[in-house]
Amino acid sequence: MSTLVDKRRIDWAGIAFAVVLTLVIIFPLIVVGTWAFANVWRYPAIIPQEFGLRYWGTTLSRQDVWTSITMSLSLSLMVTLLSCIICLPAAYAFARMSFPARNLLFFSFLAGQAFPKFGLLVAIAGIFLHLNLIGNFWGVVMIQLVGTLLYMIWIPVAAFQSVDRRMEEAARDVGASPFRVFWSITLPQAGPTIAAAVLLSFVGTFYETEGAWLIGAPAIRTMPVLMISFINNQPVIQYGAVLSVLLWIPSFFAILFARRVVNSSSFARGFGG
Amino acid sequence: MAVLEIQNVTKTFGSGSVRAVDDFSLTVGDGELVCLLGPSGSGKSTLLRMVGGFETPTGGSIRIDGDDVTKAPPEKRPTGMVFQSHALWTHMNVFKNLAFGLKLRRLPPEEIKRRVEAILELVGLPGYGTRLTHQLSGGQQQRVALARSLVLEPKILLLDEPFASLDQHLRERLREEVRDIQQRLKITTLFVTHGQDEALAMADRIVVMRDGKMEQVAAPDTLYREPQTPFVAGFIGTMNLAEGVVSDGTFTRGPFTMPVPVGDGAAILAVRPEALGLAPGGMGDIHRVTDFGTHGIVDVDLPDGFRFKAMVPEAREWKAGQKVDLKPRAFSAYRDNAVIYRSQAAS
Ligand SMILES: Nc1ncnc2c1ncn2[C@@H]1O[C@H](COP(=O)(O)OP(=O)(O)OP(=O)(O)O)[C@@H](O)[C@H]1O
Ligand SMILES: [Mg+2]
Numbered sequence: 001m002s003t004l005v006d007k008r009r010i011d012w013a014g015i016a017f018a019v020v021l022t023l024v025i026i027f028p029l030i031v032v033g034t035w036a037f038a039n040v041w042r043y044p045a046i047i048p049q050e051f052g053l054r055y056w057g058t059t060l061s062r063q064d065v066w067t068s069i070t071m072s073l074s075l076s077l078m079v080t081l082l083s084c085i086i087c088l089p090a091a092y093a094f095a096r097m098s099f100p101a102r103n104l105l106f107f108s109f110l111a112g113q114a115f116p117k118f119g120l121l122v123a124i125a126g127i128f129l130h131l132n133l134i135g136n137f138w139g140v141v142m143i144q145l146v147g148t149l150l151y152m153i154w155i156p157v158a159a160f161q162s163v164d165r166r167m168e169e170a171a172r173d174v175g176a177s178p179f180r181v182f183w184s185i186t187l188p189q190a191g192p193t194i195a196a197a198v199l200l201s202f203v204g205t206f207y208e209t210e211g212a213w214l215i216g217a218p219a220i221r222t223m224p225v226l227m228i229s230f231i232n233n234q235p236v237i238q239y240g241a242v243l244s245v246l247l248w249i250p251s252f253f254a255i256l257f258a259r260r261v262v263n264s265s266s267f268a269r270g271f272g273g
Numbered sequence: 274m275a276v277l278e279i280q281n282v283t284k285t286f287g288s289g290s291v292r293a294v295d296d297f298s299l300t301v302g303d304g305e306l307v308c309l310l311g312p313s314g315s316g317k318s319t320l321l322r323m324v325g326g327f328e329t330p331t332g333g334s335i336r337i338d339g340d341d342v343t344k345a346p347p348e349k350r351p352t353g354m355v356f357q358s359h360a361l362w363t364h365m366n367v368f369k370n371l372a373f374g375l376k377l378r379r380l381p382p383e384e385i386k387r388r389v390e391a392i393l394e395l396v397g398l399p400g401y402g403t404r405l406t407h408q409l410s411g412g413q414q415q416r417v418a419l420a421r422s423l424v425l426e427p428k429i430l431l432l433d434e435p436f437a438s439l440d441q442h443l444r445e446r447l448r449e450e451v452r453d454i455q456q457r458l459k460i461t462t463l464f465v466t467h468g469q470d471e472a473l474a475m476a477d478r479i480v481v482m483r484d485g486k487m488e489q490v491a492a493p494d495t496l497y498r499e500p501q502t503p504f505v506a507g508f509i510g511t512m513n514l515a516e517g518v519v520s521d522g523t524f525t526r527g528p529f530t531m532p533v534p535v536g537d538g539a540a541i542l543a544v545r546p547e548a549l550g551l552a553p554g555g556m557g558d559i560h561r562v563t564d565f566g567t568h569g570i571v572d573v574d575l576p577d578g579f580r581f582k583a584m585v586p587e588a589r590e591w592k593a594g595q596k597v598d599l600k601p602r603a604f605s606a607y608r609d610n611a612v613i614y615r616s617q618a619a620s
Contacts, residue, residue: 166360169327170418172347173354174374174425184373188364 035241055238065243068226075137075212075222076205079144083201086145087152088194092182094153095160109153121214128215135219143211148201155200159193160186196258203254207247223247275338275351275428275461277301277324282333284319284485289331293319295485296333301429304459306452307490308472310508311482317465318433320482324463325354325431337428353422354431357438359414361406367393367417368402374425392424395454412443419451423458430455430462436471444468448475469509473497481505499615503607506543513544513581524606527575529556529599533606535614541607546570549583551591554598557581564588573597 035041036055038048059065093099094106124143125134133139163186171181209224216222221229227247231240277300284294294316301307309317322328324335326347334343342350361370371389380388393399396416406414415435422430432451436444452475455462466472472479473493481488481496481504489501500506507514517526519540524533526542533542551571560572560580569588573581581599585591606614 164358164360166356166358167362169347170354170356170360170421171362171373172327173325173352174421175348175377176373177348180377185362189362 032241032244035237036245038238055236055242059239059242064221064226068221068223069246071220072206072222072224075140075144075220076202078141079148079205080198080202082141082145083148083152084198087149088156091153091156092160095157106153106157109149118210121211125214134215135217136215137220140212140216140220140222143215144205144208147208147211148205151197151200151204155197156190156194159190159197162193163189199254199258203251206250276303276336277429277461277463278334278336278339279320279324280334280336282320282323282330282335284316284323284328285331292485294323294330297485297487298333299480299487299490301461301463303461304456305477306455306462306464306475308476308479309463309465309482310467310469310472310479311488312467312508315482316485317467317482319485321354321431321433321463321465324429325352326350327354351428352431353425353427353429355415355418355422355433355435357434359418359435361414361418361421363406365406366402367398367404367406367409370406370417371402371421371424374421378425388424392420395423396420397450411439412447415439415447416450419454423454423460428461430460432462433465434467437466444471445474451475473509481508499612500543500605501612502610503541503543504610506605506607511546511582513542513546513549515542515544515579515581516540517542519606526579527556527577529575531599531601533604533614535606535608538608540613542601542604543607544581544601544604546582546584548601548603549581550600550602551583551585552598552600553596555596556598557596559591559593559595559597561593562588562591571597573599 034048037051037053039052039054040050041048094102121143128134128136128139128143131139133142167189168181168185171185172178176184206222207224209222209228212220212222213225213228216225223243224247227240227243230243231237234240279297279299279301282294282297283292285292297316297320299307309320311317319328323330326342326345326349330343334341336342337351347354362373365373368389371392372385375385375388389402390399393401396419398413398416398420401409401413401417406417409417419432419435435451436447439447448471464472464475473496476493478490478492479496480490483504489496489505491499491501496505497509500509500512503514506512515526515529517524517529517540518538519525519533519535520537522532522534524531524540524542531542533540551573557573557575560574562572563570565588569585569591571583571585571588571591573583575581583599591597601616603616605612605616
C-alpha cells in the first residue's frame, strides 16, 4: 500500500516550479497578448472593456511598421547567408585540419563574447562613424554578423567533429572523391546539427537590438527597435503590444521549422556539442 | 586473379619516433586469406590501412597485380575495406549503402538493383534493402558492411577486426560465413585480428606481428607446432616459457633440471601444457588444480615463483600442496630469439 500512497503524493516542488514559470513567462505573454486585442482597456478593469482588431488596423497601416518588417527580414537573411558562407568552411577547417595558430584563431571567435557587449559595440560604433557605416545597412549586417559567429562556428565545429571518420573513409574506399565524401557523407551527417545553428543565428539576428540600434539609428529601424521606440514614446500601449505579438511569429515559425527539419535528438546534439 | 605484394614497407608517426610498421614484406597469393595476428599496438591496423590507401608508407612499396599503388588514394585502389565499427552510413538505408559505390561507377539502375540484391542474398540478408542501419543487429550490420565491400568486387578484401564488437557465439558463426564467402569468391584477403583462435580457424597463413615487424609467417598448424621465436610460442596457444641456464647439456632453473642437448649459456625452455608430465617428487609445489571434466590443468610453482601449467588426463589424481617433479615429453629451446633445439614430436 505504501507505494500507492507514494505515487499519489503531491509534487509540491513541481507545482511551485510550474507556478513560477507561469508567473514569469506565461503571464506577461497573456497580458501583452490581451493588450494587442483590446480596443478599450481602462483602469481598474481586469479584462478589457472592448476587444477588437482596431489597433491591428492602425498599426499595420503605418508605413514605418512595414519598412521595419522588410528591414528585419532582409537583415536577418543577409546576415545568416553571409554567416553560412564565412563560418561553415571555417568550421570545417577548424574541425578537420591542423594549421598554425589554429587554437588561437578558434578562441578569438569567442573573444567577442567574453567582453561586455555594449562596451564593445560603442567602440565599434566609434570606428564605424569614421567609415561612414553608421545608419548604414551593411554596417548593421557587419555588427550582427559578429554576433552569429559563436553559434555558427562552435556548433558546426562540434557537428563536423562528431562525424565518424570511418564513415568518410568507407566512402573513399568505395570510390568517392574527397569532395563527394563531403557532399554525400559529411554534410548529411552533420546537417541536422548545422541546421540548428543556422536557425539559431537567424532568430538571434532577428531579435538583436543593441547593435541594430547603436549602429543602425536613425536610418535603419528593425522591428524590435521600432517596438522599443513605440513602447517608450507612444502613449498608446496597443501599438507596442501588436508589434510584439507580430514579433512572436518568426520564433513560432522557427520552432515549427525546427521540428520538421530536425529531429529532436540531433537538435539537442547541436546544443550539447 | 589478384596478388598483393608488400615490399619493405615502413610507417613512422610523429617525426619518426613511433615505428608503427617496420620494414615489413609479405606476398599474399591469389585467393589466399592471410591473417595478421599480434598484440595491441603491433601495427596490424596501420599495415592494413596502408594497403587500403588510408595511410601513406614512409618507405617501401605496395603492388596489386604488379601495379604500384603505394601512393594511390583509396578511391583509386581495387581494395575493399571492412571496418571494426562497421562504419555504415546511418543516413542511408541498407540498399543505398550498398548502391553508393555502384552509383559512383555510373552503373545503370537495373544493374545496381540486381547486384545489390545478389549480394544481400550472399550475406544472408535478402529483402533487407529498405531497413535503416539502426534497425539491424550488430551481426547484421557487420554483414552489410561486408556486402558493401564485396558488391564492388574488389581485388583485395581488407578486414580490420570486423567481429571485435560482437559476442563470442556470433563471432564464431560470422567468421565461418566470411571464410565460406571468401573461398567461394576466391578473393585475396588480408584479415586483422588479435584473437588467435580466429586466425587459426580462418587463415591459410598467419603473420604474427610484434612492434611493427613480422615475427613469423606460417600456416596455422605449423605456427602452433613450430614457433620460430619465444614470442610466437607464447602468443599462439598456451606455452610454458621458462628462462634458465644450460651447462653440460643440462637445463637448470632452481630445482628444475632436465637434459637439453645444446651448448652452454642462457636459454628459454618452451613446453606446451599437454606435453608436460607430472610425477611425485620435489621440484615444485602444486598451487591449484582445475578440473575441466575431460582433463585437468595443474599449476605448479617453482620456489622462485615461476609457474608451470600442466595438462593432466585425470584431475582428481593431483591435490594442491603436493610436491611434484616436472617431466616434459616434448619441448623446444630458444636462445637469442631463435630456436636452437626442438625435441622429436615437439607439439
Ligand atoms: N595516426 C597515428 N598517429 C600516431 N601514432 C599512431 C597512429 N596510428 C597508429 N599509431 C601508433 O602506431 C602503433 C601501431 O598502431 P596500430 O593501430 O597499427 O596497432 P594494432 O596492431 O592495430 O593494435 P590494435 O590491436 O590495438 O588495433 C601504435 O603504437 C600506435 O600508437
Ligand atoms: Mg587495430
